């Protein structure tokens with residue numbers, strides 16, 4: 001694992017965007033695994049401005065997002081579909097049919113998960129998976145538990161996760177209780193994983209995930225097994241690391 005620690009948000013966002021941009025420049029048909037949440041917003045902003053400077057094109061890029069809330073229609077402002085349009089897709093030349101998220105409103109969620117895995121399989125291995133880390137160690141919406149699931153599946157959100165995401169909704173009650181998420185097997189099969197974590201409130205979980213025991217109780221700890229893991233941290237998130 002390669003850990004890089006940055007002094008300041010902007011430098012970190014720029015470094016993450018440069019890694020993604022470099023991949024697209026060398027492989028225009030790259031398959032990207034994308035993440036949502038607060039962490040990647042600045043990274044997407046950088047990618048958009050680099051794109052607008054003409055540094056690269058997303059025309060042949062394919063994307064698969066990690067997850068989507070179950071029950072939220074795509075046009076709900078807090079759906080991850082809406083987030084991706086707002087923060088990235090609407091500002092670049094990616095072809096909409098090459099962007100993928102699980103459909104949170106699919107009538108048969110299990111079938112939707114199978115469909116999503118088939119699409120990922122058909123696209124081939126993810127070249128890069130961008131990841132954030134939840135306060136409880138979740139990656140995507142793979143929550144801590146006695147076991148983890150390899151493929152895309154429906155998951156019950158941990159209370160802590162709903163509380164953390166309540167800031168985007170009018171009230172906690174409005175935060176969905178379930179989500180469709182890529183599994184840890186798919187995440188770990190990516191050729192490269194780019195984990196980005198910021199803030200002092202994540203320092204403990206960064207320590208557990210990167211230097212603690214590998215356990216399903218902290219899904220992020222499984223990333224230690226990946227042969228090409230790049231971790232970008234700000235100083236606050238890195239402060240408990242040995």
Ligand SMILES: N[C@@H]1[C@@H](O)[C@H](O)[C@@H](COP(=O)(O)O)O[C@@H]1O
Pocket residue numbers: 035036037038039040066067131132133134135139140141161165
């Ligand atoms: N499903 C997402 C994750 O993909 C994200 O990485 C994590 C951390 O979010 P944030 O970056 O806002 O702290 O929580 C969310 O609930």
